[in-house]
Amino acid sequence: QLQLVESGGGLVQPGGSLRLSCTTSGFPLDNYAIAWFRQAPGKEREGVSCTSSSDGTTNYADSVKGRFTISRDNAKNTMYLQMNSPKPEDTAVYYCAASPRFRLCVLSFWSEYEYWGQGTQVTVSS
Numbered sequence: 001q002l003q004l005v006e007s008g009g010g011l012v013q014p015g016g017s018l019r020l021s022c023t024t025s026g027f028p029l030d031n032y033a034i035a036w037f038r039q040a041p042g043k044e045r046e047g048v049s050c051t052s053s054s055d056g057t058t059n060y061a062d063s064v065k066g067r068f069t070i071s072r073d074n075a076k077n078t079m080y081l082q083m084n085s086p087k088p089e090d091t092a093v094y095y096c097a098a099s100p101r102f103r104l105c106v107l108s109f110w111s112e113y114e115y116w117g118q119g120t121q122v123t124v125s126s
Contacts (some may be wrong), residue, residue: 001015001025001026002024002025002027002115003024003025003026004024004096004097004098004115004116004117005022005023005117005118006020006021006022006094006095006096006118007020007023007119007120008020009120010121010122010124011123011124011125012086012122012123013085013125013126014121015085016085016113016124017082017083017084018083018122019082019083020036020055020080020081020083020090020094020096020120020122021079021080022034022036022050022066022080022096022117023076023078024076024079024098026104027099027100028074029074029077029078029079030074030104031060032053032098032100033050033052033053033097033099033100033101033103033105033113034053034079034098035050035051035074035097035099035105035106035113036048036050036079036094036096036105037095037097037110037113038090038092038093038095038122039092039119040093043092045110047059047061047106047108048081048094048107049061049064049069049070050070050104050105050106050107051068051105052102052103052104053102054102054103055056057103057105058105059106061107061124063089064083064090067083067085067086068081068082068083068084069081081094081096083122086122088124089124090122090124091122091123091124091125092121092122093120093121093122094119094122095116095117095118096099096116096117097110098113099112099113099114100114108110109121
């Protein structure tokens with residue numbers, strides 16, 4: 001059974017740091033494209049970052065570029081989102097996502113990813 005489970009969310013102060021993890025099971029993470037999305041109350045789900053497994057293509061939303069970093073540890077079947085210098089507007093539920101289409105890396109269409117975690121809340125506030 002294919003599963004994705006996020007962890008690491010919580011309350012963080014502006015300018016601090018937080019690392020989200022997404023532990024996967026039931027599929028070989030190294031053959032899957034991965035991504036992070038987020039959804040704030042009253043807003044649509046938006047792409048944060050993605051990376052393919054074919055050539056390492058990586059994209060970031062303009063709003064997080066230079067502050068957030070996506071990575072994966074295939075040996076641990078875990079993907080990460082390192083959040084540095086978060087801002088209050090980064091407050092949202094964060095979701096990890098995966099797709100067997102290993103060349104995929106798109107932030108505009110969340111429905112392109114077939115598999116999702118349950119989400120973890122991140123609140124940026126002083």
